[in-house]
Amino acid sequence: METAIFLLFAALAVVSAVVVVAHRNPVHATMSLVLTLFSVAVLFVLLGAPFLAALQILIYAGAILVLFLFVIMLLNVQREETPYHGQPVQRWAAILGAAVFCGMLAMLLFRSSLASNGGAPLGPLTESLVSFKGLAADLFSVDLLPFEIVGLLLLVAVIGASAVAKRPTAEERLAPGRRLPEGPLDGAEDQPR
Amino acid sequence: MSPELTANLAATAAKMVVALGMLLTVVPVMVWVERRGSALMQDRPGPNRLGPFGLFQALADALKFFFKEDVTPTAVDRVMYLAAPVLVLLPALTTFSVIPFGPDLLWNGRRIPLLVADVDAGVLLFLALGSLGVYGLVMAGYGSNNKFSLLGSLRASAQLISYELALTLAVVAAILPVGSFRLPDVVAYQQAHVWTVLPQILGFLVFLVASFAETNRLPFDLAEAESELIAGFHTEYSAMRFASFFMAEYIAMTSLSALGVTLYFGGWSLPGIHLGNGWLGAVLGLLVLTAKIAVALAVFVWVRWTFPRFRYDQLMRLGWKVLLPIALVNFLLTAVLTLLGKI
Amino acid sequence: MSGTVPISWYLVLAALLFAIGAAGALTRRNGISIFLSIELMLNAANLTLVAYSRLWGERTGQLVVFFVLAVAAAEAAVGLALFIAIYRQRRTIDVNRLNLMRW
Numbered sequence: 233m234e235t236a237i238f239l240l241f242a243a244l245a246v247v248s249a250v251v252v253v254a255h256r257n258p259v260h261a262t263m264s265l266v267l268t269l270f271s272v273a274v275l276f277v278l279l280g281a282p283f284l285a286a287l288q289i290l291i292y293a294g295a296i297l298v299l300f301l302f303v304i305m306l307l308n309v310q311r312e313e314t315p316y317h318g319q320p321v322q323r324w325a326a327i328l329g330a331a332v333f334c335g336m337l338a339m340l341l342f343r344s345s346l347a348s349n350g351g352a353p354l355g356p357l358t359e360s361l362v363s364f365k366g367l368a369a370d371l372f373s374v375d376l377l378p379f380e381i382v383g384l385l386l387l388v389a390v391i392g393a394s395a396v397a398k399r400p401t402a403e404e405r406l407a408p409g410r411r412l413p414e415g416p417l418d419g420a421e422d423q424p425r
Numbered sequence: 426m427s428p429e430l431t432a433n434l435a436a437t438a439a440k441m442v443v444a445l446g447m448l449l450t451v452v453p454v455m456v457w458v459e460r461r462g463s464a465l466m467q468d469r470p471g472p473n474r475l476g477p478f479g480l481f482q483a484l485a486d487a488l489k490f491f492f493k494e495d496v497t498p499t500a501v502d503r504v505m506y507l508a509a510p511v512l513v514l515l516p517a518l519t520t521f522s523v524i525p526f527g528p529d530l531l532w533n534g535r536r537i538p539l540l541v542a543d544v545d546a547g548v549l550l551f552l553a554l555g556s557l558g559v560y561g562l563v564m565a566g567y568g569s570n571n572k573f574s575l576l577g578s579l580r581a582s583a584q585l586i587s588y589e590l591a592l593t594l595a596v597v598a599a600i601l602p603v604g605s606f607r608l609p610d611v612v613a614y615q616q617a618h619v620w621t622v623l624p625q626i627l628g629f630l631v632f633l634v635a636s637f638a639e640t641n642r643l644p645f646d647l648a649e650a651e652s653e654l655i656a657g658f659h660t661e662y663s664a665m666r667f668a669s670f671f672m673a674e675y676i677a678m679t680s681l682s683a684l685g686v687t688l689y690f691g692g693w694s695l696p697g698i699h700l701g702n703g704w705l706g707a708v709l710g711l712l713v714l715t716a717k718i719a720v721a722l723a724v725f726v727w728v729r730w731t732f733p734r735f736r737y738d739q740l741m742r743l744g745w746k747v748l749l750p751i752a753l754v755n756f757l758l759t760a761v762l763t764l765l766g767k768i
Numbered sequence: 769m770s771g772t773v774p775i776s777w778y779l780v781l782a783a784l785l786f787a788i789g790a791a792g793a794l795t796r797r798n799g800i801s802i803f804l805s806i807e808l809m810l811n812a813a814n815l816t817l818v819a820y821s822r823l824w825g826e827r828t829g830q831l832v833v834f835f836v837l838a839v840a841a842a843e844a845a846v847g848l849a850l851f852i853a854i855y856r857q858r859r860t861i862d863v864n865r866l867n868l869m870r871w
Contacts, residue, residue, distance in 0.1 A: 238773045242781045249785050249808055253792030258800055259567060260504065265804055266560065268785075272811050279778065279822045281830050284837075286549040288814075291837055294556025296807070296844045298586055300800065301563055303848045305579060307855045309800055326795040334787030341779035341816070358825055364545055364606065366827055367834070375831055382838045389842030393849035399856075 238278060245271035257311045258304050262297055269293045280357040283364050432535065440541045444521050447715070448676050453483035455675045455722060462726045493664035498570070505568025510666045513561030513673035520554045520680040523547040525609045527693050527710030531702040538609055539707055547607040548600055551684055552593055555639070558677065559585050562648065565662070565670070580737055581641060581648030587744040588638035588645075594752035595632040598759040599625050599688045612692040620696065622689040627755040629689050631748050636681045638744065640674060642725055644732040645740055682721035683714070690717055778819040786812035799851055799861035803844075810840050 244267065251264040269292050276285035360366045371379050457472075457480060464471025472479030497506070522541035530537040544550060559582045566578020599621050600606060603614040615621055622629045638645040662670060686692060693700075693710035700706035735743065785808060792805030814833045821829025851861055858866060 234772045238777065242777070245781065246784055246788070249788045252804055252808060253788055253796070258798060258804070259502075261801060261804055263505075263560070263564070265807065266557075268808065269811060272785075272815055275778070275781075275815060276818055278773070279818045281818050281821070281833070282544060282546050283549070284814075284818060284830055284833050286546045286553045287834070287837055289553040290549070290556055291841055292807075292811075294553060294559070294589075295586060296841055298559050298563070298582060299844060299848055300804065302579070302582070303851060304800055305567065305575070307800075307852065307861065309798060309861065323795065326791045329794075330787040330791035333790060334783050337783035337786060338780045341783055342776050357822075361822065361825060361827060361830075362545075367830060370827055370831055371834070378835055382835055386838060386842050389845050393845040396846070397849035397852045 234278060238275065241271040241274045244268075245275070258309045259301065262300050262304065265300075266293050266297055269297070280361045282362065283367055436535075436537050437541060440539065441522075443526070443711070444524075444541050445518070448518060448521055448679060451679045451722075452672050452675045453487065455678075455726075456483040456486060458722070459726050459729075462723070463730045466727070466730045487668075490664055490668040495664045495666070500570045502568040502570060505564040507568075509561050509565035509568055510662070510669035510673075511561075512564055513558065514669055514676070516554050516556075516558040516561075517673045517676035517680055520551045520677075521683060523551050523608055524680070524683045524687055524714075525612060525692060526714050527707040528700050528702055529609075530704070530707050532704075539710070540609065543607075543609075545605075545607060547609075548596055548611075548684075548688075549606050551680075552589075552596065555677075555681075556586075556589055558639075561673070569662075577648050584638055584641075584645060584647065584740060584744070587741060588635040588748070591631050591744060591748040591752045592635035592639060594749070594756050595625075595628040595635065596684075596688060598628045598752070598756040599632075601756075601759050602763050608687050608692070611688060612694055615691045616694045616696075620689065620691050625689065625755070625759070627751060628759070629685075631752045631755065632685055632689070634743075634748060636685060637725070637728065638740070640678045640681060640725075642674075642678065643729040644735050646734060647737050647740060678722060678725055679718060682718045682725070686714065686717040686721055692717075775819055775823045779816060782812045782815040782819065784812075785809075785815065797862055797864055799854075799863050799866070800848075802863065803847055803851075807840065807844070810836065 248264045248267040248271065252261045252268060255261045255264065269288060273285040273288040273293075276282070276288060460482060461471045461479065472482040475481040475485050523544070525538065525540040527539040530539055540547075542550065562578045562581045562585070566574045566576075566581075569575070600611060602621075602624075603611050605611070611621075637643075641648050693714040695713055700709050789805045789808035789812060792808065793802050796802050796805065814836055817829040817833050817836070819829075821827065821833075854866065855861055860866070
C-alpha cells in the first residue's frame with residue numbers, strides 16, 4: 233500500500249517536474265510546479281512529517297507560487313520561442329549532463345544510505361518524529377535563535393522586496409545623474425487620480 | 426487486507442458519503458434560500474411559481490444548466506480553461522473533511538471519530554487546502570483569453586491571498602488555548618469551557634470579515650462584480666462549467682461556515698448537554714452542526730443583500746491595514762493570556 | 769507502521785528532481801522559468817532532508833526543512849521584486865539580453 237502510494241506520487245512528481253522544465257509557457261510551468269509540490273508534500277506525509285506537508289502546501293503551493301503567477305501575468309511573460317538558447321545540441325547536452333549529474337548524486341546518496349542501514353526498510357514512525365509538539369518544542373527551546381533570525385530575515389525580505397519593486401516617485405525619476413531610460417511601468421502614477 | 430484496515434476504510438467511506446451528501450444538498454437549498462431571502466429583503470415575492478414557495482426553482486435551474494449549450498470559445502487555453510472548474514471544486518470539497526460532525530461513535534467495540542480525515546493537522550490542513558482555491562480562479566481568468574476575465578481573476582486572487590493572512594491569524598488565535606490543531610479537541614475544549622467566540626470576539630470579527638472575502642461574497646465580490654466586469658473570471662463559461670463555479674462558491678461557503686462554527690460556536694456540541702457516544706448522539710450532533718451552519722449561511726445571504734460592494738482599493742486597504750493589525754493584536758493578546766494561564 | 773519503501777528510493781527520487789531542476793536552470797532563457805527550476809531544486813533538497821530525518825529517527829532534518837521553507841519564501845519575494853525592477857528598466861527578462869555586466 234505504501235509502496236503503491238510512493239510509486240504513484242513519485243512518478244507524478246517526476247513527470248510534472250519535467251513539464252516545469254520543458255514547457256515553454258511559464259504559466260503552465262508554474263501550475264505544473266504546483267503539482268510537483270503537492271506530490272512532494274504527499275511524500276513528506278509518507279516519511280512521517282505531516283506538519284511539513286501541510287506547511288509546504290500552505291506556504292509553497294499556496295503563496296509563493298501564486299506570487300510567481302502574479303509576476304508572470306504582471307510582466308506579461310510570453311511563451312518562449314525555444315526553450316534552449318538556440319542550438320539543438322545544447323538541449324541534448326543539458327539532458328545528458330542532467331543524467332550524469334543525477335547518476336552521480338544518486339550514487340553518492342545511495343552509498344551513504346547503504347552505509348547507514350544496509351538498504352533495509354525504515355524503522356517505524358515514532359511519535360517523537362511525527363508529533364507537532366516535538367517540532368514546536370524544538371523550535372522554541374533548542375532552535376530558538378534560528379527561529380528568531382528567520383523571522384528577522386522575513387521582515388528584511390518584505391522591506392527589501394517592497395523597496396525594490398516600488399515605482400520610482402517623480403523626484404527620483406527626475407533626479408540628476410539618473411541615466412537609465414524610463415521603463416513602461418514608470419510615469420503611470422502621474423495621471424490624475 | 427487486514428480486517429482492521431477494511432473496517433477503517435468502510436467507516437471512512439461512510440463518513441465521506443455523509444459529508445458529500447451534506448455538501449451537495451446544500452447547493453440547491455442555498456439557491457432557494459438566496460432567491461427567496463433576497464426577495465424578502467427587497468420586498469418582492471421571489472420565485473413562487475414552481476412548486477410551493479418556489480421550492481422546485483433550484484431543480485429548474487439545475488435542469489437548465491444541464492441542457493444549456495456548452496460553448497467553448499476557440500481561442501482559450503485548453504488545459505487551463507477545462508481544468509479551472511474542477512480546480513475550484515477541489516478545495517471546497519476537501520476542506521470539509523476535517524470538520525467533526527458528532528461525538529466519537531462507540532460501535533462494535535471500536536471508537537470511531539466522526540470526521541472524514543482524523544489527522545493531527547486538522548485546522549492546518551483546512552487552511553492549506555483552502556489556500557489552493559486561488560488556482561482555480563487564476564486558471565479560469567487566464568485560460569479564458571479575455572481581458573475582463575483576467576482582470577477579475579487577478580483581483581480575486583490578490584483579494585484571496587490578502588485576506589487569507591488575517592483568516593489564518595484569527596484561526597490560530599482561536600486554537601492557541603486548545604493547544605491542538607485537531608478540531609475534535611477544539612470542540613472538547615469548548616464543551617469544557619465557554620464557546621470560543623466569547624473570549625475571542627475580536628478574532629471572530631476578523632474571521633467573519635475575512636470569510637466573506639475568502640468566498641468572494643458581497644461586500645467583497647469584486648471578482649464577479651456583476652455590473653462591472655460582465656461576470657468577472659467566469660465570463661467565458663457556460664452551462665455545466667458555470668454551474669460548477671456556482672456550486673464551488675456555495676460549497677466553499679459551507680466549509681468555511683463549518684470551520685467558523687466549530688472553532689467559535691462549539692461545532693456539534695450544545696452547552697451543558699452531553700450527547701453520549703451512541704448512534705443517537707451522532708445523529709443529534711450532525712443535526713446541531715447543520716443547524717449552526719444554516720444560521721451561518723443565512724448570515725452570508727443577509728449580508729450580501731444588505732451592503733454595497735467594496736471598491737478594490739478599499740478592499741485591499743481593509744485587508745492589509747485594518748484586519749491584519751487587528752488579527753495580530755488579537756493573536757498577541759491571546760498568546761500572552763494563554764501563557765499566563767488566564768485562558 | 770514500519771516503512772516498506774527503502775530510503776534509497778526517496779534519495780534517488782530527490783536526486784532525479786534535483787537534476788531535472790538543474791537542467792532547467794541551465795537551459796531556460798526566461799528568468800522566471802530559471803527561478804521555477806531553482807524552486808524545484810530546493811524541493812529536492814527538502815525531500816532529502818526529510819528522508820534522512822526519517823532514517824535516523826531524529827527531528828533535525830524536519831527542522832532544517834522548516835527553515836528552508838521560510839528562506840525560500842523570502843528569496844522568492846526578493847527575487848521576483850528584482851525581476852519586476854529589471855523589467856521596468858530593461859523591458860525584458862530574457863537572460864541572454866541582461867548582459868550589462870559582461871566584459
